[in-house]
Amino acid sequence: MLQVNARDMNGLPFEGLRVIGELINFNDEPMLNHCQDNRDNDWLCYWVDFDNTGKRWLYGKINKEELYHYLIGSKSLKETFSEIRSDYVFLIDYDANEAINSIKIINSYAIPETYFAGENSFYKWGLSDYYARYLDSFMYIDKLRQKSYIVTVKPTDQIHGSTVSAREAAFVLTNITRSMEGYIDVTAFNLLKTRTGDRTRINKEVNRMKERLTPRIAQNAFHSFEVWLSMDVVTLEVEGAQEVEWRNQLIENYKNDILDVDVSSEEDGRIIVEKYNAEERKKIFEPLVRVYDNDNIAITISDFNQTFKRDFSRKPITQSFKDIVIPKPTIAELEAKEQKKIHLITAVIALEEGKDINTIRRVSEFKQNLLFTEENEINNFPINSPIVVGEKTFLLRKPLRCVLSIDDQNNFTLTNARLELNAENRDLSNAINEIKAQFSLLIEEFENNRDRADSRFEELKTLLA
Amino acid sequence: MALKFQHEIDAFQLDIQCPEGVVEPNELVAFRWSYTPIEHRLNFLPNVVFDREINNGYNYNNKGSQIKCRRCAASYFTNIENAKNKWEGISLQNRLNLGYTHIASGVLEANDGVMREPDRDGHFGFYESDTANLATKFTIVGELNVTS
Numbered sequence: 001m002l003q004v005n006a007r008d009m010n011g012l013p014f015e016g017l018r019v020i021g022e023l024i025n026f027n028d029e030p031m032l033n034h035c036q037d038n039r040d041n042d043w044l045c046y047w048v049d050f051d052n053t054g055k056r057w058l059y060g061k062i063n064k065e066e067l068y069h070y071l072i073g074s075k076s077l078k079e080t081f082s083e084i085r086s087d088y089v090f091l092i093d094y095d096a097n098e099a100i101n102s103i104k105i106i107n108s109y110a111i112p113e114t115y116f117a118g119e120n121s122f123y124k125w126g127l128s129d130y131y132a133r134y135l136d137s138f139m140y141i142d143k144l145r146q147k148s149y150i151v152t153v154k155p156t157d158q159i160h161g162s163t164v165s166a167r168e169a170a171f172v173l174t175n176i177t178r179s180m181e182g183y184i185d186v187t188a189f190n191l192l193k194t195r196t197g198d199r200t201r202i203n204k205e206v207n208r209m210k211e212r213l214t215p216r217i218a219q220n221a222f223h224s225f226e227v228w229l230s231m232d233v234v235t236l237e238v239e240g241a242q243e244v245e246w247r248n249q250l251i252e253n254y255k256n257d258i259l260d261v262d263v264s265s266e267e268d269g270r271i272i273v274e275k276y277n278a279e280e281r282k283k284i285f286e287p288l289v290r291v292y293d294n295d296n297i298a299i300t301i302s303d304f305n306q307t308f309k310r311d312f313s314r315k316p317i318t319q320s321f322k323d324i325v326i327p328k329p330t331i332a333e334l335e336a337k338e339q340k341k342i343h344l345i346t347a348v349i350a351l352e353e354g355k356d357i358n359t360i361r362r363v364s365e366f367k368q369n370l371l372f373t374e375e376n377e378i379n380n381f382p383i384n385s386p387i388v389v390g391e392k393t394f395l396l397r398k399p400l401r402c403v404l405s406i407d408d409q410n411n412f413t414l415t416n417a418r419l420e421l422n423a424e425n426r427d428l429s430n431a432i433n434e435i436k437a438q439f440s441l442l443i444e445e446f447e448n449n450r451d452r453a454d455s456r457f458e459e460l461k462t463l464l465a
Numbered sequence: 466m467a468l469k470f471q472h473e474i475d476a477f478q479l480d481i482q483c484p485e486g487v488v489e490p491n492e493l494v495a496f497r498w499s500y501t502p503i504e505h506r507l508n509f510l511p512n513v514v515f516d517r518e519i520n521n522g523y524n525y526n527n528k529g530s531q532i533k534c535r536r537c538a539a540s541y542f543t544n545i546e547n548a549k550n551k552w553e554g555i556s557l558q559n560r561l562n563l564g565y566t567h568i569a570s571g572v573l574e575a576n577d578g579v580m581r582e583p584d585r586d587g588h589f590g591f592y593e594s595d596t597a598n599l600a601t602k603f604t605i606v607g608e609l610n611v612t613s
Contacts, residue, residue, distance in 0.1 A: 002558055024554050027512050028535050031554065048556040052520035058556075077554060096524040114561065118553030118610050125585065 001049045001056050002112055006091060006104035013059070013090050013105070017043065021131070023071075023123065032077065034067065042067055044080065048115040054095040058115055060108065061086045068138040070123055071131055077121035084108050140234060144218040145304060147251045148228035149259060151176060152300045156313070164225045168297055173227065175287035180231060181210050182283030183254050186276065191246050212236045213250070228304070258284060259301055260308040263292055263317035269324035278327035285325050292317040331417045331455075381414065383432060385465070389440040395465040402435060404428075418459040466579060469593045470511050474537045477525070483534035484592050490573035490580050495541040495591070496548040498565035501605055507564070509599045511592075512536040519564060538581065538590025545570065545607065547587030552609050560611055571603030 016038030024032035026047070035043040042062050049056035060081060069075040075083075089108050093101040132139065153172050155164050188209050192202045213236060219228040231254075233247050257275065262268045272281065291299060298313035349369045351357060360369070382399035402414040402421070412428045414435050415421065419442060423434035443464075446457050466489075468474070474483050499508050507518055513536045516523045525533055542548035548568050552560065573580070577597040583589040593599065 026551075026555065027540055028532060046556065047559065049558045050521055050562055052522045054522050096522040098524065098527055112558070114558040115556050117556055118560075119613055120550070121553045124550065 001051050001053070001093070002114060004091060004104065004106065004112060005110070006106040009090070009103040009105050012092075012100075012103060013088075014038075014041065014043065014061075021128075024077075044070075046077070046081070046115075046117075048091075054093060054098075054101060056091055056093045058111070059090040059092060060084050061089075064135055065138055067131075068135045068142065071127055071135070072142070073122045073124060073126070075122075076119065077117040077123070078119060081108075081111060082116055141218060143234045144216060144230040144232060145228060147233065148218045148230040148304050149255065150226065150228050150302045150304065152302075153225040154298045156296055156298050164297060168294070169225050171294070172225075172291055172297065172299065173229075175291045176229060177215050178287035179258065179284055180213075180215050180229070180254065182280075182287065183258055184210050184213050184231070184250070186280045186283060187246065187250070187253070191242060195240075209236065209238075255303060255308065258288070260310065262315065263289075263310075263312065263321050264315050266318075266320050266324060269321045272325050281325055282327055289317060289322055289326055293322075328420075383435060387436050387439055389436050392440055394440070394443060396463050397465050398463065400435070400439065400463060419456050466576075467595045468578065469595045469597065470514065470537060471595075473511060473513050474534065477530070477533045477537070479530045479534055481530045481534065483530070483537065484579060484581070484590075485534075487579040487581055487592065489575040490577065490591075491575065493543075493573045493580070494570065495543065495573050496545050496568055496570045496606070497539070497541045497603075498548065498552065498563070498609060499567045499569035499603075499605060500565060501567045503569055503603055503605055504600050508569070509539055509593065509603075511539045515539075519562065521562075535581075535590055538592050541573075541580070541589055541591050543583050543587040543589065549607075549609070551586055551588060557611075557613065560609070565609055566611055567605045567609060568607040569603040570606045571599065573602075577602070 014037035017035050018037075019030075019033045020036050020042075021034040022030045022032075023034055024030075029047075031047045033045045035045050037043065042064065044060050044062050044067070046058045046060075047055060048058045058081070062080070062084060066075075066080060066085065070077065070080045081089075086108055088105050089111060091102075091104040091106065093103075095101045127135065127139075151172065153164050153169065154162060155168075185206055188206045189202060192205055196202065213231040213233065215229040216232055217227055218230045220226060231250060233250055236247055238244055238247050257272075261272065272285070276284065291297075292312050298311075300309060300311045300313075302309035349357065349360075351360075351369065381402045381404035383402060384399045385394070385396035387394045387396065387400065400416065400419075402416045405413045405415075407413065411424050411426055412431045413422070413424045414431045415423075416435070419439070421435050421438045421442070423431045423438065425431040425434060442456060442460065446454075446460055450457075477483075497509075499505070507515065510518065513525070513533075515521075516536075523536075525536070528536075542551065545568060552565075555563070573591065576594060577599065578591055578593040580592070581590045
C-alpha cells in the first residue's frame with residue numbers, strides 16, 4: 001500500500017463506531033460508510049487502498065453540514081474529503097482477516113492525492129427519508145440560501161481596507177429590508193383586496209406576511225461585506241391557490257421587478273412607473289435608491305443561481321431614472337418633514353433701551369435678563385426683500401418665508417415647500433444664500449416657461465413685486 | 466446451462482444454490498471496465514478470479530455463502546454513465562490498483578450466460594456460459610479516468 005508520512009497511534013480515535021448508512025458499495029462490499037461513534041460524532045469511512053496484505057480505510061470526522069452537502073450532491077466525495085473541516089484524519093489498515101493492523105493519524109491537508117475519489121464523484125441518490133430527518137435543519141437553511149439575493153458591499157475608498165463601517169452595513173441592510181417589506185406590502189395587498197373589502201382583515205394578513213417574510217440572513221462573509229438575504233417562503237403558510245402562487249413566485253418576482261433593473265435606463269424606469277403607482281414606488285424603490293445613491297459604498301446584487309448580477313458601481317443610478325421612478329414629495333410630506341426638528345427656543349430678554357443684545361457676553365448676564373423662554377418651531381423664518389443673487393436683484397411684496405430647523409448634527413435646514421426650495425448647511429448664512437440661489441433659478445425657470453401650469457409659479461407670483 | 470467458472474463456485478462448497486435468482490440476458494447492451502486490448506487476459510473475469518490475479522487480499526473465509534456466490538460473477542453495467550460514475554467514486558489509488566483503463570461494450574445474449582438483476586447503480590453480476598467468447602462480442606468504447 002502507499003507509503004504515507006503519518007504518525008502511528010496506539011488506539012482508535014473513537015469508541016463504539018457503528019455503521020449508520022452504507023453510502024457506496026463496490027462489488028457488494030462497502031466502500032463508503034457513514035458511521036457514528038458513541039459520542040454521536042459523524043464519520044465518513046472510505047476504502048482508499050489495498051494490496052495482498054489487506055485494505056486501508058480513511059476515517060474523517062465530519063459535521064452534519066458536510067454530510068448534508070455530500071448527500072444532496074452539491075459537493076463531490078473528493079471535495080468532501082479535500083475540504084474536510086477536521087484538522088486530522090485517520091488511516092486504518094485491516095489485514096486479510098479484517099483485524100486492525102495499524103492506525104495512523106495525518107493532517108487533513110496531507111491526505112494523499114491518490115486517496116481522493118474522482119472529480120465527478122457526486123452522490124446521485126438524494127436524501128433518504130432517514131437522512132432527510134437526520135439533516136432537516138440543514139435542509140431549511142439550504143433552501144433559504146438557494147432563494148437568497150447576495151448583496152456585496154465594498155467601500156469606495158480603501159482607507160480601512162476592504163471593510164465597511166457598521167453604520168454603512170446597517171444602512172444597506174435596513175434599506176433593502178424596507179424595500180423587500182414594501183414589495184410584500186404592495187403585492188400582498190393588491191392580491192388580498194380582490195378577496196375582501198375588509199381593510200382590517202387585509203392589513204392584518206399583510207402584516208403577518210411581512211413579519212414572516214421579512215428578510216433573513218442565510219449566510220454571510222466578512223471579507224468586505226457580503227450577506228445573503230432571503231424571504232422565508234419555505235415555511236410561510238397561506239391558503240388559496242393564488243396566495244400559494246404569490247408566495248411561490250415572490251422571490252423570483254422581486255428579483256425580476258425590483259432588483260434586476262437597469263437603474264441607468266429611462267426605459268426601465270418607465271416600465272416601473274407603469275407597473276407601480278407613486279405610493280407603491282415610494283415604498284419599494286425609495287429605500288433602494290438611497291442605497292444605490294450612497295457614494296461611500298459600491299454595491300453588487302446577484303442571486304444564488306447567478307441568474308442575474310447588477311453592479312451599481314459600474315452602472316450607477318442616474319438622475320433621470322430617479323426622477324422617473326421616485327415621486328417628488330407632496331407639499332404635505334415636505335411640511336411634515338420640516339416639522340421634525342430639534343429644539344428651537346424663543347427667548348425673551350429684557351434689555352436697556354439702546355443696548356444691543358450682542359453686548360451680552362456672559363451666560364450669567366443672559367440668565368439675569370431672561371424673562372421667559374418658549375419652545376417653538378420656527379416655521380416663519382423670513383428672508384427679506386430685496387433678494388440679491390450675483391448681479392440680479394429681486395423685489396418681493398413680502399418676505400420669502402421658510403421653515404428653519406436644526407438637526408442633531410447642528411445642520412441648519414431651510415425649506416419652502418410651496419416653492420420646493422430646500423437648503424442645508426452647518427452655517428445658517430450659507431443656507432440662506434443657497435435658498436436665495438435656488439430662488440433665482442426658479443424665477444429664471446418661470447420666465448422661460450410662463451405658460452406652464454406649475455404650483456410653484458402660482459406661489460411665485462404672490463411674492464414678486 | 467454450464468458455466469465457464471463453475472469450478473470456482475464448486476470450490477466454495479456453498480450451502481446454497483448458486484447462482485440463484487438469475488435470468489438470461491435478452492440482447493442486452495452491457496458495459497464493463499476493461500483492460501486494453503479487449504483480448505487482455507484480465508478482461509471478463511469473475512471477481513473471485515480477478516482478486517487473485519491482482520493480489521487483492523480479499524478474505525473469502527470471512528464471508529457468507531451469498532457473498533461468495535456473488536463474487537463468482539463478473540461485473541457489468543447497464544449503461545456507460547453508470548460505469549463511469551461508479552469508477553469516479555473509487556479512490557484514485559484503488560483505481561490504479563485495479564488497473565482498468567477503458568470501458569468496453571457489447572451485447573449479451575441468452576446463450577452467453579445468466580445475469581442478476583441490476584442494482585440502483587446499474588451494476589449487475591454476470592455468470593458466463595462455457596460456450597461464450599465475450600472478447601469477440603465486446604469492443605473498447607471509451608477511456609476511464611486514471612489520473613485524478
